[in-house]
Amino acid sequence: MEERVIFTNAPGEEIDSIAGEAGATQIFVIADTNTEALCLPLLRDQSTAVATARVLTVSPGDANKNIDTATALWRALGNAGATRRSMVVNLGGGMVSDLGGFVASTFKRGMRYINVPTTLLGAVDAAVGGKTGINFGGLKNEIGVFGHPEATIVGTCFFGTLPLVELQSGYGEILKHALLSGPEALSEVLGSNVADISADTMLRLLRDSIQLKMRIVESDPTERGPRKALNFGHTVGHAFEAIAIERGTPVPHGYAVARGCVVEMILSHMQLAMPTAPLYRVAAYVKENYGAQPLSCDDYPQLMQLMRHDKKNASADAINFTLLKNPGEPVTDCTAPATDIETALDIYRDIMGA
Amino acid sequence: MEERVIFTNAPGEEIDSIAGEAGATQIFVIADTNTEALCLPLLRDQSTAVATARVLTVSPGDANKNIDTATALWRALGNAGATRRSMVVNLGGGMVSDLGGFVASTFKRGMRYINVPTTLLGAVDAAVGGKTGINFGGLKNEIGVFGHPEATIVGTCFFGTLPLVELQSGYGEILKHALLSGPEALSEVLGSNVADISADTMLRLLRDSIQLKMRIVESDPTERGPRKALNFGHTVGHAFEAIAIERGTPVPHGYAVARGCVVEMILSHMQLAMPTAPLYRVAAYVKENYGAQPLSCDDYPQLMQLMRHDKKNASADAINFTLLKNPGEPVTDCTAPATDIETALDIYRDIMGA
Numbered sequence: 001m002e003e004r005v006i007f008t009n010a011p012g013e014e015i016d017s018i019a020g021e022a023g024a025t026q027i028f029v030i031a032d033t034n035t036e037a038l039c040l041p042l043l044r045d046q047s048t049a050v051a052t053a054r055v056l057t058v059s060p061g062d063a064n065k066n067i068d069t070a071t072a073l074w075r076a077l078g079n080a081g082a083t084r085r086s087m088v089v090n091l092g093g094g095m096v097s098d099l100g101g102f103v104a105s106t107f108k109r110g111m112r113y114i115n116v117p118t119t120l121l122g123a124v125d126a127a128v129g130g131k132t133g134i135n136f137g138g139l140k141n142e143i144g145v146f147g148h149p150e151a152t153i154v155g156t157c158f159f160g161t162l163p164l165v166e167l168q169s170g171y172g173e174i175l176k177h178a179l180l181s182g183p184e185a186l187s188e189v190l191g192s193n194v195a196d197i198s199a200d201t202m203l204r205l206l207r208d209s210i211q212l213k214m215r216i217v218e219s220d221p222t223e224r225g226p227r228k229a230l231n232f233g234h235t236v237g238h239a240f241e242a243i244a245i246e247r248g249t250p251v252p253h254g255y256a257v258a259r260g261c262v263v264e265m266i267l268s269h270m271q272l273a274m275p276t277a278p279l280y281r282v283a284a285y286v287k288e289n290y291g292a293q294p295l296s297c298d299d300y301p302q303l304m305q306l307m308r309h310d311k312k313n314a315s316a317d318a319i320n321f322t323l324l325k326n327p328g329e330p331v332t333d334c335t336a337p338a339t340d341i342e343t344a345l346d347i348y349r350d351i352m353g354a
Numbered sequence: 355m356e357e358r359v360i361f362t363n364a365p366g367e368e369i370d371s372i373a374g375e376a377g378a379t380q381i382f383v384i385a386d387t388n389t390e391a392l393c394l395p396l397l398r399d400q401s402t403a404v405a406t407a408r409v410l411t412v413s414p415g416d417a418n419k420n421i422d423t424a425t426a427l428w429r430a431l432g433n434a435g436a437t438r439r440s441m442v443v444n445l446g447g448g449m450v451s452d453l454g455g456f457v458a459s460t461f462k463r464g465m466r467y468i469n470v471p472t473t474l475l476g477a478v479d480a481a482v483g484g485k486t487g488i489n490f491g492g493l494k495n496e497i498g499v500f501g502h503p504e505a506t507i508v509g510t511c512f513f514g515t516l517p518l519v520e521l522q523s524g525y526g527e528i529l530k531h532a533l534l535s536g537p538e539a540l541s542e543v544l545g546s547n548v549a550d551i552s553a554d555t556m557l558r559l560l561r562d563s564i565q566l567k568m569r570i571v572e573s574d575p576t577e578r579g580p581r582k583a584l585n586f587g588h589t590v591g592h593a594f595e596a597i598a599i600e601r602g603t604p605v606p607h608g609y610a611v612a613r614g615c616v617v618e619m620i621l622s623h624m625q626l627a628m629p630t631a632p633l634y635r636v637a638a639y640v641k642e643n644y645g646a647q648p649l650s651c652d653d654y655p656q657l658m659q660l661m662r663h664d665k666k667n668a669s670a671d672a673i674n675f676t677l678l679k680n681p682g683e684p685v686t687d688c689t690a691p692a693t694d695i696e697t698a699l700d701i702y703r704d705i706m707g708a
Contacts, residue, residue: 074497106498142432143428144460309435
C-alpha cells in the first residue's frame with residue numbers, strides 16, 4: 001500500500017481537500033496542549049474542516065502515550081458520536097501521531113486519519129511508515145498496529161515554534177537515514193547542523209530522508225524483512241531512552257538514537273569490519289551536537305535486559321541489530337553476544353568521554 | 355488476503371504443522387476457564403506445541419471481553435518473554451477469538467495467531483473474517499482491528515461439550531447465512547434443528563455457512579462494501595443483546611441475531627417489498643426454537659439509541675441496515691426512519707407474542 005506524503009506549507013488546505021474526497025462526516029483533531037496552543041490556530045486559519053472540528057487534547061510527553069490516554073480518547077470519540085466515516089487529524093509530534101494513529105486504527109476497527117507532524121522528529125520518524133502504538137509495561141510502543149494514514153502532510157511551517165533541542169532530536173533520525181543511504185547523504189548531513197541550517201536545506205534534507213524511509217517501508221510494510229534496516233541505532237537507542245526515563249532524566253528520542261548509532265557503528269566494525277573512518281566522523285559529530293549518554297558499567301545489566309525485550313528480537317534470548325557493512329549497506333538480522341555488546345559500550349564510553 | 359480455514363477433527367496436528375511452517379519460537383494458548391478444563395486436554399493429546407505451550411486463562415463470558423482483560427493478557431505475554439515470532443492459539447468461542455485476536459494483533463504491533471473455535475457460534479461467526487475486538491463504553495466490539503489469523507481450524511470435536519443453548523445460538527448465525535445464501539439453503543436450515551441434527555449434517559451446514567461467509571469477506575476485507583451483507587440481523591440483534599446485558603439478563607448472541615433477523619425481515623418487507631412467505635416461515639422457526647425477545651414499547655427509545663451507536667452507521671444520525679429483497683438477495687446500506695423501525699418492532703411483538 002503506497003503511502004501518501006504531501007510536502008506543503010499550507011497543510012490546512014490539503015486537509016480540506018482530503019476530507020472532502022473521503023466524504024468525512026466529522027473531523028476530530030487530536031493535539032497535545034502545546035500543539036493546541038502553538039499550531040492549531042495556524043491550521044484553523046487554513047482549513048474549514050479544522051476550524052469546525054472537535055479538538056481532543058492530551059497532555060504532552062511520551063509518558064502520556066499510554067493505555068490510559070488511549071482509553072480516554074476512545075471514550076471521547078464515542079461520546080462525541082464519532083463513526084467510521086469521521087476522520088482524525090493528528091496534530092503534533094511522534095507522541096501524538098503514534099497515540100492518535102493507534103486510537104483511530106482501533107476505534108470501531110478503524111477510522112481514517114491524517115498525520116500533520118509539527119516537529120522535525122515527527123516528520124522524519126513517526127508520521128511516515130504506518131507504525132502506531134503506545135508504551136506499555138515500561139516498554140516503548142509495546143502495543144500498537146501497523147496503520148494506514150490517509151495522508152501525512154509534511155512542511156516546515158510549524159518548526160519555527162520548536163526549541164533547538166527538538167530540532168536537534170529530529171536531526172538524529174535524519175543522521176540515521178543518511179547512514180542507511182550512503183556516503184554522499186552522510187557527508188551532507190554531517191556538513192550541516194540544525195542551529196544554523198537554512199529553511200531550504202532543511203526541506204531538502206527532510207524530503208530526502210523521508211523518501212529514503214518510504215522506499216524501505218513500501219518494500220516491507222509489516223517489518224518482516226528489509227524494513228528492519230530502519231531499526232539501525234534503535235536497539236541501543238531505545239535502551240538508552242528507557243533507562244533515562246526510569247531515572248527521571250529523559251533524553252529526547254533523536255539524542256538517544258544518535259548515540260545508539262555510534263554504539264551500533266562500533267558493533268558494525270567489530271562484527272562486519274565496517275571501516276573506522278565514518279565511525280570516528282559520526283562519533284565526533286554526535287559528541288559535539290548531542291553529547292554522550294551518561295553511563296557506567298553498573299548500567300550494563302539493565303541495558304542488556306532492555307535490549308532483550310526489544311520487539312524486533314527474533315527470540316527471547318538473542319538481541320537483534322541492524323548493522324552496517326559500510327554507510328549505505330545495512331545488514332539486517334544481526335545478533336551479537338552480550339560480551340560484544342558490553343565491549344562496544346566500553347569503547348563508546350572511551351570515544352565519547354561518557 | 356485469502357483466509358486459511360481448515361476443516362478437521364484433529365486440530366492439534368494442524369497446529370503443530372502450522373507452527374512448524376511458521377517457525378514459531380514459543381506457543382501461547384489463550385483459553386477461558388471452561389475451554390481450559392473441557393477442550394485443552396484433548397488438544398494437548400494431539401499437539402506437541404500445545405502440550406508445551408504456556409496457557410493464559412481468562413474468565414469466560416462476553417462481560418470479560420474488555421480492556422482490563424486485554425491489558426492483563428498483554429502484561430502476561432510481556433512477562434513471559436513473548437516476541438513477534440511467538441504464536442498465539444485462541445482456544446474458545448467468539449469471546450476468546452475476538453479478545454485473543456485483538457491482543458495478538460496489537461502486541462508488539464502483531465504476533466501471529468491461530469483460531470480454534472470450540473463452539474458452533476465461534477466457528478461460524480467470530481473465528482472467520484479477521485474481525486477482532488473488545489467491548490468498550492457499553493458497546494460491543496467498539497475497539498478492535500481487522501486481524502489476520504494464520505489459520506482457523508474448524509471441527510465438531512469440541513461441540514460434544516456444549517449445552518444445547520450454545521448450539522442453538524450458533525445455529526442462529528447459520529440461519530442468517532442461509533437467509534443471505536438463498537431459498538435452498540434456507541429450506542435446509544429451517545428443515546433441521548440442532549437438538550436432533552446428525553454430526554454429518556451439522557458439518558455440511560457448517561462448511562456451507564462458513565464458505566458463504568468467506569466468499570463475502572474475501573470480496574471486501576475491511577467492510578466498506580458487500581461485506582456489510584453479513585450484518586443482516588445484527589443492527590437489531592446487537593441492540594437486543596446490549597439491552598439484555600444492561601438488565602442483567604443476557605441472551606446468547608445467536609438468539610439475539612435470530613430475533614434480529616425477524617425484525618429486519620419485517621423491515622425488508624416494508625422497505626423492499628420482500629415477500630411475506632419466508633418472513634412467516636422464519637418467524638415461526640425462531641419463535642419455536644429461540645422464543646421472543648422480552649420487549650415493550652418502553653424499551654424503544656433505548657433500542658433506538660443503541661442502534662444509532664452501531665459502528666456500521668455512516669453517520670451519527672442515520673441507522674444503517676442490510677435488508678433483503680428476497681432470501682439470497684441482500685441490499686446493503688439501507689437506512690430506515692425511526693418510525694419504520696418502531697413499526698417493525700410492533701409487528702415483531704405481534705407475530706412473536708413478545
